[in-house]
């Protein structure tokens with residue numbers, strides 16, 4: 001087999017999935033992760049579709065289920081601070097699919113990483129400074145681990161991929177903002193959340209979500225309209241907090257208290273709600289997977305699923321091609337890109353209904369919420385997350 005030594009940049013969702021399958025096929029993957037250890041905190045995600053299928057092929061469903069959080073009910077809060085709609089999540093999501101769970105992104109990433117069972121070298125707290133491709137390999141300069149040579153490099157380093165920047169250029173032509181920002185954080189002790197219940201305070205152009213985890217912590221996510229997209233630097237948490245405070249300055253319900261809680265949270269996630277659109281997912285010996293190459297945005301509820309599917313298919317195509325990247329990379333892109341692009345287009349069109357900016361849009365959303373007890377309406381409304389079908393090929397080992 002050719003091209004055995006493969007560097008994967010990013011130990012999030014796509015990176016460890018890719019490492020798992022490459023190792024299973026006899027390749028020698030190495031992971032490099034910028035963070036000093038696996039990330040904690042973050043946000044909850046809906047996990048279903050192709051991600052669920054790949055996890056099953058990795059025999060990880062029992063372990064993931066142990067970390068799944070139970071969402072019994074979603075309560076939508078009205079402008080007067082009272083519960084306006086109560087949605088039975090089991091019945092509503094059950095109308096679409098039972099292959100579905102809610103899990104913290106950090107737990108999903110941890111379970112995927114632990115499935116590697118120490119078989120894969122991981123360089124934590126390091127990053128790629130530069131890379132040079134030649135006819136038979138890639139010379140990689142690391143910030144801490146000197147220079148090393150690999151046969152192939154795969155960027156799984158998320159929406160703002162540095163690997164992509166090094167190989168394809170600045171991110172600006174590839175990132176498409178959907179006109180919103182998102183902040184997400186978990187705090188240890190917030191008194192007004194309920195275990196197993198999602199509380200959603202939805203205003204025109206602003207959503208605030210709050211969920212009480214079983215261990216007593218509370219997870220928050222806040223999504224607000226921001227067009228044109230504000231300028232901010234990754235890691236500048238003080239500025240991120242200011243942007244959120246400014247966007248919610250006149251908001252009601254528990255929001256002032258939630259903004260105080262945000263000030264105490266250590267691990268604030270903040271970013272644009274955006275998609276990655278790349279004409280090509282590979283160049284020479286370098287390819288991209290997950291959000292780095294094709295982020296569908298959080299509105300899709302499918303980013304982790306698509307990232308895992310991309311990792312699974314990329315590893316499978318490399319295996320099927322005996323490691324020949326010149327055949328495997330185009331085959332990988334041809335298998336997935338038409339489907340993912342169509343989903344991205346759908347998400348783009350539906351975002352203004354999912355996070356409406358106007359009072360009329362909010363009113364329609366309330367009308368839909370009041371109809372969710374009808375199975376047919378529930379099936380259509382939740383199909384977005386629970387029923388996106390991406391058939392995965394089988395790659396015999």
Ligand SMILES: Cc1cc2nc3c(=O)[nH]c(=O)nc-3n(C[C@H](O)[C@H](O)[C@H](O)COP(=O)(O)OP(=O)(O)OC[C@H]3O[C@@H](n4cnc5c(N)ncnc54)[C@H](O)[C@@H]3O)c2cc1C
Pocket residue numbers: 009010011012013014015032033034035039043044045046047048105126127128156157158159161162163182183184221269289290291292295297298300301302303304305306307
């Ligand atoms: C608020 C929110 C809610 C979401 N909800 C859902 C949902 O309900 N369902 C769903 O499926 N998806 C959801 N998503 C999307 C999902 O989280 C992503 O699509 C998924 O995490 C992408 O996986 P990834 O491995 O490509 O990237 P990431 O998970 O972002 O991982 C990238 C990794 O690369 C590392 N890294 C970055 N730069 C470097 C570098 N230079 N060198 C080394 N390492 C680097 C990072 O530290 C990180 O560990 C949501 C996202 C957000 C923000």
